[in-house]
Amino acid sequence: MRPAIRAGASGYLLKGSALSDLVAAIAAVARGGAFFSPAIAKLVLVDSRRRETHPADALTNRECEILRLVAQGQSSNQIARDLGLSMKTVEGHRGRIMAKLDVHHLAGLVKYAVRAGLVSPDP
Template structure:
C-alpha cells in the first residue's frame, strides 16, 4: 500500500485558543505534521524561512504584519510553500487581495473539519480549494477577466499599453504622443482597471498575449 505523504504545516492565527484547537485536531491526523503555530504574519514568515513547511494555514486579521502581507511575502520568497487562508471574513475586500497575494485556497472559519482536511491536502498537492461562497466570487472574477479582450481598450489605450510594455515611462509616452503627463497617467489607470491588472509585469504579459508587443526571444 502506498504511504501517504505527510504535509508539514504552520498555523498562523492571533487567537491562541483557535491555534490550539486546530493543532489538537490536526495532530490526530497521520498525514499532517503541525511544525509550528504562530500569532502574527511576521512570525509566520520567519517560521516558513526556518522550517520550509508545505502549507501555511493563514488568518488574515493579525496584528503587526497582517495575513495578506505575509501571504504575499511567502508566495514571493518561498514558492515551495502554499498558503491556505482560514478566515472569518468572506467579503470581496478580503478575498480578492488574499488571492492576488498568492493564496492557493480560502476557507471560512465556520467550515467543517473534513473540509479543512480536504483543503490542506489539495493545496499541498499544488491545487486550489475554496469554500463554496468564496468559489462563487472567484468564478465571477474569472469570468470578468475573460470578458476583457484586447478590443475592450480604445485605440489610444492600446497604443499607451504597447509603449508601457516596451518599457517607456509615462514622461516619455507623454512627450512622444504630445499628451500631458496627467492624461497619460489617466489612460494608464483606466487600462489597469479594465484589465484588472495592478502591476507592470501584468501589463506586459497582457500586451504580449494581445499581440501588442512581441515576447523576448
C-alpha cells in the same frame, strides 16, 4: 480544432461522428457553408463569446497604443512626450487600462500585452 479553424477550415467532425454527419458536413462545405460536430460548435460559440466580452475589447485605440508603449518599456514621461500628451493624461489612460484589464502592476500589463500580441517578447 482551433488551429484548423484559424487555418481556414469550414468544418470539423469528431472521430466518432456518425456517417450521416460526415455526409452532411461534406454537403454543407461544398455549398460554401460550414459544419461542426455539435460538441465542437458549442466550443466555437463559447470561444467567440469569450473574445467578444474580453476586457481588451473595452480598450480605446489610444489605450491600446499606450499599453503597447508601456509594454515596450517606455516611461509615462516618454509616452507623454512622444504622443504630445500631458503626463497626467498618460497616467489617466494607464490607470483606466489597468482597471479595465483588472491588472494591478506593471509586470501584469507587460504580460498581458505580450499575450495579446501587442508586443513580442525579446529573444
